[in-house]
Amino acid sequence: MSFWYLIEYRKFVGLIQRGVTVANILYAFVRFFKEEAHRDAFVRGDLYMNRLKFFKEYEEELISNVGDEHEGLYAWLQPDKMTMTIDHPVTGEEIVVEGIAGPVTMGYSVHNDYHVYCMSTYYCDNAARFETFEAMQAHIAIDIEKGDLGEYCTIIDSQKFLERLDQRLAVEAQSGSRVGRGLVEYFDPEIFSGFFDGDQAILKKKNCFSHQKEYRVFVYNGTTGDDSRTLSIGDLSDISINCRKNELDKCFIMTPKA
Numbered sequence: 347m348s349f350w351y352l353i354e355y356r357k358f359v360g361l362i363q364r365g366v367t368v369a370n371i372l373y374a375f376v377r378f379f380k381e382e383a384h385r386d387a388f389v390r391g392d393l394y395m396n397r398l399k400f401f402k403e404y405e406e407e408l409i410s411n412v413g414d415e416h417e418g419l420y421a422w423l424q425p426d427k428m429t430m431t432i433d434h435p436v437t438g439e440e441i442v443v444e445g446i447a448g449p450v451t452m453g454y455s456v457h458n459d460y461h462v463y464c465m466s467t468y469y470c471d472n473a474a475r476f477e478t479f480e481a482m483q484a485h486i487a488i489d490i491e492k493g494d495l496g497e498y499c500t501i502i503d504s505q506k507f508l509e510r511l512d513q514r515l516a517v518e519a520q521s522g523s524r525v526g527r528g529l530v531e532y533f534d535p536e537i538f539s540g541f542f543d544g545d546q547a548i549l550k551k552k553n554c555f556s557h558q559k560e561y562r563v564f565v566y567n568g569t570t571g572d573d574s575r576t577l578s579i580g581d582l583s584d585i586s587i588n589c590r591k592n593e594l595d596k597c598f599i600m601t602p603k604a
Contacts, residue, residue: 358570370472372504372529374598375465375561376488378591380496383496391510394576395461395565398548400572402458410554411493418457420547423450424539449535457548459570460524461473463563466495467504467529468598479602486600489557490591501597502586511563514579530560562600 369540379385404413424494429602433440526545532553542550548564564578589597
């Protein structure tokens with residue numbers, strides 16, 4: 347079994363020649379696992395979610411893989427884009443802090459307690475333009491050479507998955523939880539300076555993680571701690587296939603129609 351996506355190539359080329367932006371389309375999700383048993387649990391519909399602090403504190407030798415100390419920041423401010431001052435409590439003198447060596451970062455502590463679930467995504471960026479079909483294929487492809495999220499993986503129909511997920515998220519929201527989902531957007535930490543609004547901070551990461559093409563789900567039920575939780579959305583075996591990481595290109599295929 348494979349996921350096939352047929353694209354009308356002549357129409358696609360026409361859009362390219364006219365400079366039309368390709369629509370932002372989610373084709374499929376891919377979830378990687380280090381253990382086969384964890385993959386089996388996912389196919390049963392059990393989404394194992396760690397709190398955001400888990401990823402901030404995760405230690406590993408690989409760079410830009412699982413751990414990210416800058417998860418959930420709502421502000422990333424370049425030194426030349428901000429001014430920091432100290433007011434003397436007695437004299438009232440305003441002292442400008444000089445020599446800030448790097449970006450100043452800020453985050454809401456509450457975001458540390460959000461439970462999150464992460465997947466990779468075959469999708470086409472709505473800002474992308476391509477000269478050839480092959481260029482579009484390369485853009486959509488997931489880079490499996492960088493990092494190591496596991497050798498076992500599941501490819502799943504994105505739209506059907508989201509339909510089932512949203513039903514469960516609606517129940518969570520009705521019980522008072524804050525919920526959300528979306529593609530992660532990546533920023534250049536050397537250039538970007540600014541703020542991310544509210545829970546959107548959970549969907550922002552440095553561009554050194556961009557090879558993961560991450561899609562993220564989050565739920566916050568008002569609790570705090572280090573515990574994980576499982577979000578059960580029902581059996582997914584009818585809309586997914588399992589394979590090894592090195593078989594992804596054989597299982598997800600995009601073919602232009604003549």
